[in-house]
Amino acid sequence: MSEKHIYKVVFMNREQVYEVYARSVYQGDMYGFVIIEDFLFGEKSSIVVDPSEDKLRTEFEGVTRSFIPMHEVIRIDQVKRRGIAKILSSGEASGGKGKVASLYGPDKKP
Numbered sequence: 001m002s003e004k005h006i007y008k009v010v011f012m013n014r015e016q017v018y019e020v021y022a023r024s025v026y027q028g029d030m031y032g033f034v035i036i037e038d039f040l041f042g043e044k045s046s047i048v049v050d051p052s053e054d055k056l057r058t059e060f061e062g063v064t065r066s067f068i069p070m071h072e073v074i075r076i077d078q079v080k081r082r083g084i085a086k087i088l089s090s091g092e093a094s095g096g097k098g099k100v101a102s103l104y105g106p107d108k109k110p
Contacts, residue, residue, distance in 0.1 A: 006082055009036055010074040017074065017088045020056060025076055033067040040082045052086040 007025045023038035
């Protein structure tokens with residue numbers, strides 16, 4: 001029986017740090033992109049709803065596969081359990097010091 005892996009992927013998106021959980025993460029045929037598939041979120045019927053996880057669930061609702069630019073990926077970890085998906089500002093992600101920054105993007109010049 002094959003073991004089901006869970007991956008925590010942390011990446012930058014619009015000056016925010018996204019932390020999501022998925023069953024499949026790999027480098028795709030499109031050069032320079034990491035592909036994330038099978039996003040994992042908590043039960044929608046639970047009484048306590050985390051607003052950031054709910055926002056991520058809404059943002060990725062109906063998304064089969066997401067292509068993340070490789071230079072925006074901060075970290076990919078294989079984990080034993082799914083945690084809470086969340087969105088942090090770059091300052092929150094670096095302990096309030098504001099030191100997490102994107103290399104470049106559409107709004108930045110190389």
